[in-house]
Amino acid sequence: MRRTSRLTASVAVAALVTSQVAMAQEAQKEIGAGEGEVAIVAWAGYIERGETDKAYDWVTDFEKNTGCKVTVKTAGTSDEMVALMNEGGFDLVTASGDASLRLIAGKTVQPINTDLIPSWSKVDDRLKTAPWHTVNDVHYGVPYQWGANVLMYNTEAFKEAPTSWNVVFEETTLSDGKSNKGRVQAFDGPIYIADAALYLMTHQPDLGIKDPYELNADQYKAALDLLRQQRKIVHRYWHDAFVQIDDFTNEGVVASSSWPFQVNLLKSQTKPIASVVPKEGATGWADTTMMHADAPHPNCAYMWMEHSLNPKLQGDLAAWFGSVPANLEACKGNELLGDEGCKTNGLDNFDKIHFWRTPVAKCASQEAGCVPYYKWVTDYIAVIGGR
Amino acid sequence: MTATTATSPPRTRTSLRGRVSDLLASRPKLLALVLVLPPLLWLGLVYIGSLLALLLQSFYSIDEFTGLVVPEFGLSSYRELLAPANMDIIVRTVTMAALVTLASGVLAFPIAYYAARYAKGRTKAAFYLLIMLPLWSSYLVRVYAWKLILAKEGVLTWAAEETGTLPLLDGILGLPVIGGPSLSVSYIGTFIVFVYLWIPYMILPIQAALERVPRSYLEASADLGARPAETFRTVVLPLAMPGVVAGSIFTFSLTLGDYIAPQIVGPSTYFLGQVVYVQQGTAGNIPLAAAFSVVPIAIMAVYLTVAKRMGAFDAL
Numbered sequence: 001m002r003r004t005s006r007l008t009a010s011v012a013v014a015a016l017v018t019s020q021v022a023m024a025q026e027a028q029k030e031i032g033a034g035e036g037e038v039a040i041v042a043w044a045g046y047i048e049r050g051e052t053d054k055a056y057d058w059v060t061d062f063e064k065n066t067g068c069k070v071t072v073k074t075a076g077t078s079d080e081m082v083a084l085m086n087e088g089g090f091d092l093v094t095a096s097g098d099a100s101l102r103l104i105a106g107k108t109v110q111p112i113n114t115d116l117i118p119s120w121s122k123v124d125d126r127l128k129t130a131p132w133h134t135v136n137d138v139h140y141g142v143p144y145q146w147g148a149n150v151l152m153y154n155t156e157a158f159k160e161a162p163t164s165w166n167v168v169f170e171e172t173t174l175s176d177g178k179s180n181k182g183r184v185q186a187f188d189g190p191i192y193i194a195d196a197a198l199y200l201m202t203h204q205p206d207l208g209i210k211d212p213y214e215l216n217a218d219q220y221k222a223a224l225d226l227l228r229q230q231r232k233i234v235h236r237y238w239h240d241a242f243v244q245i246d247d248f249t250n251e252g253v254v255a256s257s258s259w260p261f262q263v264n265l266l267k268s269q270t271k272p273i274a275s276v277v278p279k280e281g282a283t284g285w286a287d288t289t290m291m292h293a294d295a296p297h298p299n300c301a302y303m304w305m306e307h308s309l310n311p312k313l314q315g316d317l318a319a320w321f322g323s324v325p326a327n328l329e330a331c332k333g334n335e336l337l338g339d340e341g342c343k344t345n346g347l348d349n350f351d352k353i354h355f356w357r358t359p360v361a362k363c364a365s366q367e368a369g370c371v372p373y374y375k376w377v378t379d380y381i382a383v384i385g386g387r
Numbered sequence: 388m389t390a391t392t393a394t395s396p397p398r399t400r401t402s403l404r405g406r407v408s409d410l411l412a413s414r415p416k417l418l419a420l421v422l423v424l425p426p427l428l429w430l431g432l433v434y435i436g437s438l439l440a441l442l443l444q445s446f447y448s449i450d451e452f453t454g455l456v457v458p459e460f461g462l463s464s465y466r467e468l469l470a471p472a473n474m475d476i477i478v479r480t481v482t483m484a485a486l487v488t489l490a491s492g493v494l495a496f497p498i499a500y501y502a503a504r505y506a507k508g509r510t511k512a513a514f515y516l517l518i519m520l521p522l523w524s525s526y527l528v529r530v531y532a533w534k535l536i537l538a539k540e541g542v543l544t545w546a547a548e549e550t551g552t553l554p555l556l557d558g559i560l561g562l563p564v565i566g567g568p569s570l571s572v573s574y575i576g577t578f579i580v581f582v583y584l585w586i587p588y589m590i591l592p593i594q595a596a597l598e599r600v601p602r603s604y605l606e607a608s609a610d611l612g613a614r615p616a617e618t619f620r621t622v623v624l625p626l627a628m629p630g631v632v633a634g635s636i637f638t639f640s641l642t643l644g645d646y647i648a649p650q651i652v653g654p655s656t657y658f659l660g661q662v663v664y665v666q667q668g669t670a671g672n673i674p675l676a677a678a679f680s681v682v683p684i685a686i687m688a689v690y691l692t693v694a695k696r697m698g699a700f701d702a703l
Binding site: 182183188234235236237239240243246249250251252374377378381382384385386387 | 449467470471472475476479534535538539540541567568569571572650651654655656657662665666672675
């Protein structure tokens, strides 16, 4: 057994070395004629061709102008995206921060020549060299959209906007005179442990948490303790955006971490709902359009990346998804988004957001190593189960 | 003409088709094998094969440091299965499955009895229709509908308010463990939804079993002086038991494996299916997910062995 494993290991190392040599890939130098097709792995709702709602269509014109037919494979989780990209056959992927670095490390995606993308100059400066797509000053993609996990609350239960996440973490009496017990929700994903860690960064500075995604054993334990405390007041751990919308409508839930998507939808139904990024800050996501190392249609892929940054698409998508555009020109004069849309979706919150990353054992801020993600999963299940 | 061909000795054929045909005709077992081979391959490779792959994975472990799967044999995932939090999940799921099965049995029996013994003609057709009707609409739609019915501001609470039984409802929700802030976020809610979802699978086998109980048995029992209750206990129930057990296989295994209903209605605590989904999907901890999925297989193996002893498969 031992011998075999050592053999396997050496073979693996050899393969790794060769692949590293072979894959020292250079970015494309020029864009040729389109190949007539581009295949994209994307989140549901990210690439709309007017099939769900006629007003939301940013594919048809692209196909007409470039002759590149767009095929979309939707993925539900970051892991699914990574798996699909590893399988191959796709040109592009709209990867979130947790998937993007894995894709770069796995050499599944290739560097991008930003000179070939004229709209690159219009990308929000705060995103241009973001660490989730830029490694050693090499860009591995084009920013697409981002957003925050905001604190959504019911304005009837809160006379004034809550300023802290404590309304979902600790039992208190709300301004309507009733306890928050059984009236708040938490996210049903292990990554929510980072939200607890973020809260502790402000409220227990002695722990010395520098980054909510890089926790040592003690910090991690403190976060879990906070979550166990929270379990007692949580109504439901939400998972499905529409279930949460229903809970705020029919279940008397008054506060929860949420996405701008639910906030906008509930507001559009004239429900007494508002959202805020509290003083502790918030967690969030930022997505990047990345190109496969062996993209079968590189020219069309470059054309799409250019197209993906145009203000019309960026604005329409932001209105559709409740996210913030990577091209800020989209914030003015977009019919669907409105002039206040970017602000509503959280444009000014950028500095308060700790963007989502997969926790790994080998981390920058902790010498002794961090608690890896698979551990987060097991423990969060236990917390929800009341352990 | 035909008689002479039939009695004449078989000629030796020279064409390939002819020879194959002769071979198959003379060896019925070979013919059966040829016919059975494709489905057998399908079952063997796709079904058993994937099960074995799963079983194999469950003996691997995950590297504590890198989070990568280590393909070396060991029992660490099974050890992890015994951790209190994971045992909770197993106990929770099995208890729920057992209770749902029990309740479905109790509710389904009178319905099946009526359908088998009393309903005739159009009524019978209507009965079948009513039992099957829920199965025509999407599972998800039905679960979401129940979420609305059970919501704090839903129909049930409203009805309780109107009838003045709100204190009763609050009392039920105040119960430890099974209660909660509202029906749709309590175990009671999950239980109701499961019973609703799987009860057709209980009614149909029971009805089939009951229909095979000859009326003359009941008459004979009555003639011999048994009271109706006695007849039911000593004649009808034992004869219908295989149907009940067959139905319980459905309700039990379906509850054991469901991972969607408890996500929509219930207190957010995990059931077996959900853990498998989360462990393999988002955590990448395939060994533990595999170990978890071996649990229902083991439980069902025991269950089916017992069910077979009770003659459940005679009623299918």
